[in-house]
Amino acid sequence: LRSGTKPTLADVAALSGVSTSTVSNVVRGATVVAPRTRRKVLEAIQTLGYRPNVLARSLVKRQTNTIGLVLGDLSNPFYSELTGIIVREASTLGYATMMSSTGWQIEAQRACIEKLLEHRVGGIIALQFSHDPWLVQELRAVAVPFAVVTCWEEQSDCVAVDDERAGALVARHLLDLGHRRVAYVTSALVERATDAARLRGFRMELAGQGVHVGKESLLHWRSSADFGNDPLMSSRLRELVGSSRAPTAFFVSNDIAAVSLMETLDELDLRVPEDVSVVGFDNIAVSGLARVSLTTVAQPREELGRIAMQLLVDRLMEGEDRPLQQVRLEPQLIIRRSAGPVSSSSI
Amino acid sequence: LRSGTKPTLADVAALSGVSTSTVSNVVRGATVVAPRTRRKVLEAIQTLGYRPNVLARSLVKRQTNTIGLVLGDLSNPFYSELTGIIVREASTLGYATMMSSTGWQIEAQRACIEKLLEHRVGGIIALQFSHDPWLVQELRAVAVPFAVVTCWEEQSDCVAVDDERAGALVARHLLDLGHRRVAYVTSALVERATDAARLRGFRMELAGQGVHVGKESLLHWRSSADFGNDPLMSSRLRELVGSSRAPTAFFVSNDIAAVSLMETLDELDLRVPEDVSVVGFDNIAVSGLARVSLTTVAQPREELGRIAMQLLVDRLMEGEDRPLQQVRLEPQLIIRRSAGPVSSSSI
DNA sequence: ATGAAAGCGCTAACAG
DNA sequence: CTGTTAGCGCTTTCAT
Numbered sequence: 001l002r003s004g005t006k007p008t009l010a011d012v013a014a015l016s017g018v019s020t021s022t023v024s025n026v027v028r029g030a031t032v033v034a035p036r037t038r039r040k041v042l043e044a045i046q047t048l049g050y051r052p053n054v055l056a057r058s059l060v061k062r063q064t065n066t067i068g069l070v071l072g073d074l075s076n077p078f079y080s081e082l083t084g085i086i087v088r089e090a091s092t093l094g095y096a097t098m099m100s101s102t103g104w105q106i107e108a109q110r111a112c113i114e115k116l117l118e119h120r121v122g123g124i125i126a127l128q129f130s131h132d133p134w135l136v137q138e139l140r141a142v143a144v145p146f147a148v149v150t151c152w153e154e155q156s157d158c159v160a161v162d163d164e165r166a167g168a169l170v171a172r173h174l175l176d177l178g179h180r181r182v183a184y185v186t187s188a189l190v191e192r193a194t195d196a197a198r199l200r201g202f203r204m205e206l207a208g209q210g211v212h213v214g215k216e217s218l219l220h221w222r223s224s225a226d227f228g229n230d231p232l233m234s235s236r237l238r239e240l241v242g243s244s245r246a247p248t249a250f251f252v253s254n255d256i257a258a259v260s261l262m263e264t265l266d267e268l269d270l271r272v273p274e275d276v277s278v279v280g281f282d283n284i285a286v287s288g289l290a291r292v293s294l295t296t297v298a299q300p301r302e303e304l305g306r307i308a309m310q311l312l313v314d315r316l317m318e319g320e321d322r323p324l325q326q327v328r329l330e331p332q333l334i335i336r337r338s339a340g341p342v343s344s345s346s347i
Numbered sequence: 348l349r350s351g352t353k354p355t356l357a358d359v360a361a362l363s364g365v366s367t368s369t370v371s372n373v374v375r376g377a378t379v380v381a382p383r384t385r386r387k388v389l390e391a392i393q394t395l396g397y398r399p400n401v402l403a404r405s406l407v408k409r410q411t412n413t414i415g416l417v418l419g420d421l422s423n424p425f426y427s428e429l430t431g432i433i434v435r436e437a438s439t440l441g442y443a444t445m446m447s448s449t450g451w452q453i454e455a456q457r458a459c460i461e462k463l464l465e466h467r468v469g470g471i472i473a474l475q476f477s478h479d480p481w482l483v484q485e486l487r488a489v490a491v492p493f494a495v496v497t498c499w500e501e502q503s504d505c506v507a508v509d510d511e512r513a514g515a516l517v518a519r520h521l522l523d524l525g526h527r528r529v530a531y532v533t534s535a536l537v538e539r540a541t542d543a544a545r546l547r548g549f550r551m552e553l554a555g556q557g558v559h560v561g562k563e564s565l566l567h568w569r570s571s572a573d574f575g576n577d578p579l580m581s582s583r584l585r586e587l588v589g590s591s592r593a594p595t596a597f598f599v600s601n602d603i604a605a606v607s608l609m610e611t612l613d614e615l616d617l618r619v620p621e622d623v624s625v626v627g628f629d630n631i632a633v634s635g636l637a638r639v640s641l642t643t644v645a646q647p648r649e650e651l652g653r654i655a656m657q658l659l660v661d662r663l664m665e666g667e668d669r670p671l672q673q674v675r676l677e678p679q680l681i682i683r684r685s686a687g688p689v690s691s692s693s694i
Numbered sequence: 695a696t697g698a699a700a701g702c703g704c705t706a707a708c709a710g
Numbered sequence: 711c712t713g714t715t716a717g718c719g720c721t722t723t724c725a726t
């Protein structure tokens with residue numbers, strides 16, 4: 001019995017006096033093995049502390065039970081929760097999860113995926129995918145199942161909330177509350193195309209009532225994930241608020257930025273929702289606090305995670321010829337106190 | 348050229364008319380390869396889209412460049428941020444990260460680690476480790492580097508903040524503010540022993556001033572990670588507050604529970620900090636919001652992550668005979684507005 | 695500087 | 711039901 005290295009099938013075989021294939025059979029519960037033999041083998045496994053080597057197994061089977069997860073930034077609670085859900089789901093389905101984080105650097109994305117491919121992951125789920133046709137093409141070429149969740153990616157399997165509809169939902173709500181001058185705030189934390197879709201839906205619904213969101217009402221919040229202040233925005237807001245065309249409501253494409261905005265508004269002595277209304281996106285835990293009470297759009301996290309994993313598995317089973325699966329989920333407006341009727345003084 | 352499967356070293360060798368070992372050499376940049384040959388090989392790699400198979404490599408080298416991460420629950424922002432840091436750090440050092448989540452189920456912990464071992468990870472970092480001597484023993488037996496971060500684990504390499512000292516820091520602060528009747532609130536989100544250490548330090552410092560934390564002042568918050576309300580606590584608090592010995596300050600061992608507590612206090616019409624003070628632990632992003640402004644103990648996240656990874660690498664290099672490394676980091680009290688001077692009416 | 699050959703630990707036919 | 715054999719894709723002596 002060799003020492004210094006972990007026991008192998010051969011060791012178990014030797015100790016129990018059978019062949020390696022028999023041991024392999026009992027380990028995998030494959031063929032019917034004689035009860036006596038099985039017992040002997042099991043015993044040997046016990047005393048040796050044998051543990052199957054997944055690497056060797058994967059090598060011969062030419063496939064792993066590992067999926068790769070690429071994500072931008074774990075400090076945004078929306079994504080970290082989603083990550084947790086996916087990891088759990090994968091584990092339930094018998095897959096291990098290999099993570100790699102891009103830290104929002106767009107070139108890092110390719111490197112991340114390259115590493116995952118070298119590890120021969122069975123499939124890849126991207127959480128915050130920066131559109132990259134070359135990459136999608138490459139992934140297609142190697143025939144590794146690829147699903148993006150939370151963003152709409154024309155060329156891949158994907159699942160996301162209906163962002164346009166969400167934008168419209170918010171617009172409707174704001175209109176119902178009497179708002180006519182509204183601003184849209186983009187956040188660095190949300191992927192461009194996604195952001196654009198939300199704005200599109202928002203604008204269209206407003207346009208139906210003759211309300212227009214001009215260029216001067218498009219703001220950009222350079223937020224980090226820690227509710228940091230954006231000094232540029234502060235001054236921009238201050239000047240905007242002074243003007244006669246000051247918006248009475250803000251739709252922010254991300255809860256983190258929305259909460260940050262509320263904080264900045266506080267500093268400017270603008271009360272929410274008495275003076276201005278704020279609506280966010282994601283419904284992260286913080287937004288539900290009474291002290292925050294942010295009206296926002298909820299994305300069905302559990303479903304997003306579950307379906308993403310499902311897309312991967314389906315593709316894994318049915319192969320490339322299966323038509324692209326692209327799932328849109330319904331967003332849900334969560335009405336809280338940060339958005340209220342437009343104040344009479346500002347009409 | 349075989350089709351349907353990914354190109355291998357042999358394919359590259361065939362195409363470039365050299366042996367597999369030569370190809371292997373250029374891929375790894377190992378021996379000096381003749382410039383001409385190298386170019387030919389590189390070319391073949393390009394046209395074939397060859398990608399090394401990490402599994403095969405690991406199999407023969409008998410070691411992987413993968414580390415395992417076991418964590419309890421990604422929905423607690425403190426841990427998800429820490430996770431992000433570790434993943435990044437690992438990646439920088441050339442390691443891929445395999446995650447598995449226990450979802451707080453204590454028996455799941457063994458299963459998680461078992462899976463990681465089958466994948467032959469080079470080392471394991473546990474984020475929220477529920478003390479389990481058997482497991483630690485087992486890990487030791489297989490000689491896989493193991494480091495726990497955030498909890499103090501006597502038998503393993505570990506790095507954590509000095510919890511007792513943190514408790515003392517909070518006690519000191521509360522004493523300075525004039526508090527004499529204080530309560531300690533345990534949260535389900537923090538590991539038992541860690542919680543106990545914080546309480547110990549807290550109590551000791553208070554005892555120095557003749558202040559005692561009796562059993563009636565020990566509360567338990569059954570919190571989930573989403574700032575949920577704990578109805579039992581609500582009623583418990585209501586009755587406690589009515590009594591003449593109502594605490595004037597609460598030290599909660601976790602920010603999530605602390606913020607939840609503040610919310611509950613709001614509902615009971617108790618103002619923070621005018622009527623009661625609250626101090627938390629972790630300094631998650633939310634706590635820094637002006638609307639929350641929670642006085643809390645900060646743990647040096649970056650350092651925790653960096654050192655945890657370092658412990659693993661050191662052990663990997665120097666082997667088992669290296670003495671146990673156990674690092675204590677300094678906690679930092681972040682003073683905000685949730686803890687104030689004891690109100691005159693309650694003295 | 696390059697090639698031949700022997701495995702790494704396991705599975706998958708195929709015989710017996 | 712069990713054993714034999716031939717790889718999976720790669721690294722690593724050891725010759726040449």
